[in-house]
Amino acid sequence: MSSAQARARMVERQLRRRGIRDERVLEAMGRVPREAFVPAELAGHAYDDAALPIGESQTISQPYIVAAMCELLSLDGTETVLDIGTGSGYAAAVLDELAADVLSIEVVPVLAERARRALEETGHAGVDLRVGDGRLGAADRAPFRAIAAAAATATVPPALYDQLAPGGRLVLPLGGRRGQRLVRLVRTPEGVAETSSIACRFVPLVNG
Numbered sequence: 545m546s547s548a549q550a551r552a553r554m555v556e557r558q559l560r561r562r563g564i565r566d567e568r569v570l571e572a573m574g575r576v577p578r579e580a581f582v583p584a585e586l587a588g589h590a591y592d593d594a595a596l597p598i599g600e601s602q603t604i605s606q607p608y609i610v611a612a613m614c615e616l617l618s619l620d621g622t623e624t625v626l627d628i629g630t631g632s633g634y635a636a637a638v639l640d641e642l643a644a645d646v647l648s649i650e651v652v653p654v655l656a657e658r659a660r661r662a663l664e665e666t667g668h669a670g671v672d673l674r675v676g677d678g679r680l681g682a683a684d685r686a687p688f689r690a691i692a693a694a695a696a697t698a699t700v701p702p703a704l705y706d707q708l709a710p711g712g713r714l715v716l717p718l719g720g721r722r723g724q725r726l727v728r729l730v731r732t733p734e735g736v737a738e739t740s741s742i743a744c745r746f747v748p749l750v751n752g
């Protein structure tokens with residue numbers, strides 16, 4: 545099966561059939577070659593319904609989780625997205641297809657370097673990739689209409705909520721080792737509106 549066929553099958557079986565509805569998300573995930581973001585020896589597993597190891601005890605998220613996060617961000621293509629926890633760079637690439645600009649922050653330098661290469665190779669060199677502690681966000685580019693974090697924390701890092709624009713969405717896994725939920729926070733004039741969606745399991749957000 546070609547990479548394009550495997551990708552189309554992933555979109556149908558893992559995403560559409562499980563309830564991902566946002567056509568732009570489905571199309572974006574149908575375009576980004578996930579094999580470019582996994583270690584060469586795992587290329588044959590690139591479209592598995594699973595997270596995969598990318599070294600440094602980190603993982604590339606399961607495709608369904610990336611799709612669910614992107615859908616919860618409700619992107620229309622005009623926003624700048626802040627992506628915390630670049631990891632392989634795959635989610636940043638998908639977000640780059642869905643938004644005007646992406647700023648991605650990774651705390652492990654070697655992962656950021658590999659992600660940079662994969663992003664360049666797949667035509668996503670425009671992603672602004674930074675090494676640092678993503679819990680602090682990026683005050684110089686704030687406010688953001690969309691922020692996604694791919695590592696879990698027990699409480700919402702205050703800087704990330706502060707850097708949301710009015711109406712902005714922050715999607716992140718909240719919880720600890722025992723269980724997490726993917727949560728969507730919206731900054732409204734009345735305060736924070738929160739909806740919790742699916743159970744998930746992400747690596748923890750670490751001290752940078």
Ligand code: SAH
Binds near residue numbers: 635749
């Ligand atoms: N979105 C990624 C998933 C990466 S897993 C992908 O598509 O591959 C989460 C990543 O968050 C890991 O690479 C980890 O090193 C990183 N991370 C953990 N704590 C962080 C922090 N405080 N700031 C930035 N990145 C962090």
